[in-house]
Structures are given as C-alpha cells and as structure tokens.
Amino acid sequence: MEQDRQDSSKGSDSSGEIDLEQRLKYLLLGEEDARILRGLKASFEEISDDFINGFYDHLKSFPEANGFLQDPDLVKNLKKMQKKHLLSMFNAKWDQAYAKDREKVGYSHSSRGVDSHLVLGGFYQYARMGIAEILASSSDSNNAESAESLYPKINALLKVIFLDIGLTLDAYFKQSTVDLEKALEMLWRSNAELKQFAQLASHDLKTPLATVSNICEEILDEYQDIMPGDTAELISVAQKTVLNMSTVINELLSATSDLSMMPDDFVEPVQSQKVVESVLERLTTRAGQREITISVAEKLPTLIAHEVLLKEVLYNLLTNAIKYIDKKPGHIEVFSEIRDREGILIVQDNGPGIPHEDLKQIFSPFKRLNQHQKIPGSGLGLYYSKYLIEKQGGRIWAESKPGKGSQFLIALPLVVNST
Numbered sequence: 243m244e245q246d247r248q249d250s251s252k253g254s255d256s257s258g259e260i261d262l263e264q265r266l267k268y269l270l271l272g273e274e275d276a277r278i279l280r281g282l283k284a285s286f287e288e289i290s291d292d293f294i295n296g297f298y299d300h301l302k303s304f305p306e307a308n309g310f311l312q313d314p315d316l317v318k319n320l321k322k323m324q325k326k327h328l329l330s331m332f333n334a335k336w337d338q339a340y341a342k343d344r345e346k347v348g349y350s351h352s353s354r355g356v357d358s359h360l361v362l363g364g365f366y367q368y369a370r371m372g373i374a375e376i377l378a379s380s381s382d383s384n385n386a387e388s389a390e391s392l393y394p395k396i397n398a399l400l401k402v403i404f405l406d407i408g409l410t411l412d413a414y415f416k417q418s419t420v421d422l423e424k425a426l427e428m429l430w431r432s433n434a435e436l437k438q439f440a441q442l443a444s445h446d447l448k449t450p451l452a453t454v455s456n457i458c459e460e461i462l463d464e465y466q467d468i469m470p471g472d473t474a475e476l477i478s479v480a481q482k483t484v485l486n487m488s489t490v491i492n493e494l495l496s497a498t499s500d501l502s503m504m505p506d507d508f509v510e511p512v513q514s515q516k517v518v519e520s521v522l523e524r525l526t527t528r529a530g531q532r533e534i535t536i537s538v539a540e541k542l543p544t545l546i547a548h549e550v551l552l553k554e555v556l557y558n559l560l561t562n563a564i565k566y567i568d569k570k571p572g573h574i575e576v577f578s579e580i581r582d583r584e585g586i587l588i589v590q591d592n593g594p595g596i597p598h599e600d601l602k603q604i605f606s607p608f609k610r611l612n613q614h615q616k617i618p619g620s621g622l623g624l625y626y627s628k629y630l631i632e633k634q635g636g637r638i639w640a641e642s643k644p645g646k647g648s649q650f651l652i653a654l655p656l657v658v659n660s661t
C-alpha cells in the first residue's frame with residue numbers, strides 16, 4: 243500500500259508542488275516558445291468561440307462523449323471554462339497556478355467518469371484545430387509565411403498541448419488511483435467485518451445446530467423401531483439438513499478467512515457440477531419467490547480452482563441474476579463450453595441485459611448501471627468476483643444482448659480428460 247501511495251503522488255513533491263521545471267526542460271519548452279505563443283494569442287482570441295463550438299460539435303457527435311453533455315447549462319458553463327483554459331495556454335505563464343489549473347481539469351474528468359481516451363482525443367482536437375488556425379492566418383496575411391517560419395509556431399503549440407496533456411492526465415490517474423485505494427480499503431474493511439461476523443454467527447449457529455442434530459440422532463436410536471416409517475424418515479431428513487447447514491457455515495468461515503494471505507498455489511481439481519448444485523441449494527427458495535427457474539446442464543467440467551471461492555462467485559452471479567431479472571417467467575441457465583484448455587462456466591439469464599458501452603466497466607468498483615440504481619447494491623459484488631476469479635488464475639467477463647439478457651462467463655484451466 244505504501245508503494246501505491248508513493249506512486250499515486252508521482253509528478254509532485256511532498257509539499258504538493260508540481261515538478262514544472264523538469265517538464266518544461268524535457269519538452270524543450272522555453273522563452274522562445276513563450277514569445278511565439280503570446281504572439282499567437284490575438285488570432286486565437288478572435289476565433290476562440292468558433293474553436294470551442296467546433297470542439298463541442300466533435301464531442302457531441304460521439305455518444306460516449308455526448309452522454310456527459312446533456313445539460314445545456316453545464317455545456318454553457320463548460321464552454322466558458324474551456325475558452326478561458328484555451329486562451330491561458332497563450333499567456334505562456336507556466337507557474338504553479340497554471341499547473342494546478344490543469345491538475346483540476348484532470349481531477350474533474352476522473353471523478354466525473356470521463357474516460358481518459360476522450361480527454362486525450364479532446365487534446366488532439368486542440369492540436370488539429372490549432373494547426374489549422376496557424377496555417378489559415380498565415381495564408382490570410384498579405385505576405386504568406388514560408389513553411390519554415392510556420393514550423394516554430396506549430397512546434398510551440400504542440401509543446402504546450404503536450405505539457406497540458408501530461409499535467410492533466412497525471413492528475414487524472416492520480417485521482418483514479420486514490421479512488422481505487424479507497425475502494426480496496428472498503429473491500430478489506432468489509433472483508434474483515436464479514437470475517438468477524440461469520441465467526442460470531444458460526445459460534446451462535448453451530449452450537450444449536452449440533453444440539454438439534456444430536457437430539458435427532460438420539461430419537462432415531464431410541465424410538466426408530468416404534469415410530470411410523472414416515473416419521474423416522476422425516477427426522478432423518480431434518481438431521482441431514484442440519485448437518486448440511488453446518489457445512490455451509492464452515493465454508494463461509496473459510497471463504498471469509500483472510501484472502502490476501504492465501505497462497506497462490508491453493509487451487510485443486512474441483513467438480514464444478516457439485517459446486518453449482520450446492521450453490522443452488524442456497525438459492526432455490528429465493529428464485530422460487532421471484533418465479534425464476536434455474537436449469538443446470540448435466541455435465542459441467544472439472545476445473546483447476548478453489549472450491550470455496552468459486553462457490554462464492556457463482557453465488558454472487560446467480561444472486562445478481564435473480565435480483566435483476568425483469569421478466570416473468572424468469573429463467574437462468576448454467577452451462578459450460580470447452581475452449582482450448584479452458585473450461586468456461588456460463589451463467590445466462592433473460593434479464594434486462596447490459597448496454598454494450600457498460601460491459602467493460604461493470605467489474606470496476608462502485609460501477610452500478612443506471613437501470614439498476616433503484617435496486618439496492620454496493621457496486622462491489624462483481625469487482626469482488628473478478629478479484630476472486632483472478633486469484634484462482636482465471637478470467638471473468640460478461641456478454642449481453644440488451645433487452646434479452648446477459649451471460650457471465652468464467653474461464654478456468656481444465657483438468658485434462660475432464661468432461
């Protein structure tokens with residue numbers, strides 16, 4: 243963690259000052275460029291409104307960027323801030339205030355969830371339109387400038403844009419790292435709380451369960467011969483159920499033991515069929531209440547995995563499917579495919595599906611889909627599932643047909659000769 247903290251403060255010293263001098267030297271951005279940029283300011287001031295409008299037309303023609311620009315008041319405000327931002331590049335006053343301004347832009351975009359490639363693409367628009375303006379103003383003038391004399395102007399413009407990209411994206415990723423650290427901290431904290439809870443609950447639950455099991459056994463020993471057969475059968479089922487419950491509690495306990503301490507070589511051949519079936523025992527009632535049927539293919543493969551962790555992930559995926567299915571009757575299918583040396587377990591539902599643009603993000607911490615906002619959830623379940631699957635050396639991803647349903651796929655190494 244300490245290492246991460248150091249990394250996330252890259253680019254500034256312990257007092258928060260940004261290493262501007264080094265950056266300017268590295269970009270060969272000096273007094274001559276400053277003079278050139280100041281000389282360009284008047285012509286950029288003249289076209290700044292067209293420039294900014296052109297920039298926003300470009301952004302608005304891409305749905306992923308346009309999604310952030312739905313509120314006309316926000317766009318109006320953004321245009322104003324962008325114009326100020328653009329023109330300040332031509333003041334060529336590269337001090338801490340300038341750098342902090344760029345840092346703020348990085349933080350704003352990161353916390354708003356604007357993807358870094360959109361921001362970078364935005365800077366390309368700055369370069370494209372800026373160069374076009376330099377060329378246009380040179381050919382407008384009576385004595386058109388030679389290509390050689392245009393070069394220093396274009397060069398100075400590119401350098402200052404690259405300075406901005408560096409400052410902005412460094413801050414962008416610094417913010418993302420901090421967000422991730424917070425998410426991890428929450429995860430560890432909730433994990434520790436869960437462990438504590440499980441230990442307390444296990445003690446409180448296991449003792450009475452053992453008593454009930456013993457009583458069942460004593461009744462059977464003493465009175466089986468004089469009981470009607472059906473009654474003896476019922477008591478025996480009760481005893482088995484109680485024993486199963488004890489097993490579930492033990493498994494929960496081992497699942498919540500400190501995962502970060504788990505060695506990497508804990509995986510072993512696991513019969514995924516058995517894992518899925520035992521998860522279903524915990525979920526049948528919940529699915530029934532929502533009129534959802536769950537069908538499981540007959541021959542699921544034996545995989546190299548950690549049984550308890552795989553169980554937790556399948557439990558999480560199936561619980562999600564049950565929670566979000568919006569049709570009646572709901573249906574969930576669990577089946578598998580073999581691809582190369584991997585077994586793929588697939589959980590498919592006929593729920594609302596996931597918009598294509600959200601598919602990659604759903605495994606990030608706190609990413610909850612708009613369509614799910616009304617259903618309670620922490621936004622950590624899938625993130626945690628991904629963590630658990632990757633800890634076993636596997637992969638997890640989602641595919642979806644919006645409106646028709648989703649598939650969650652878990653790939654784990656296959657045991658050779660497994661079916």
Ligand code: HEM
Binds near residue numbers: 364
């Ligand atoms: C050259 C690239 C870009 C520059 C220089 C830039 C500039 C700015 C500036 C100066 C701010 C105000 C920051 C503040 O004071 O908090 C801002 C905020 C914002 N920008 Fe950008 N931007 C760029 C690209 C984009 C792109 C591609 C999008 C996506 C549509 C976008 C959407 C936003 C949003 C949503 C905010 C936050 C507004 C708020 O929280 O009130 N920007 N940007």
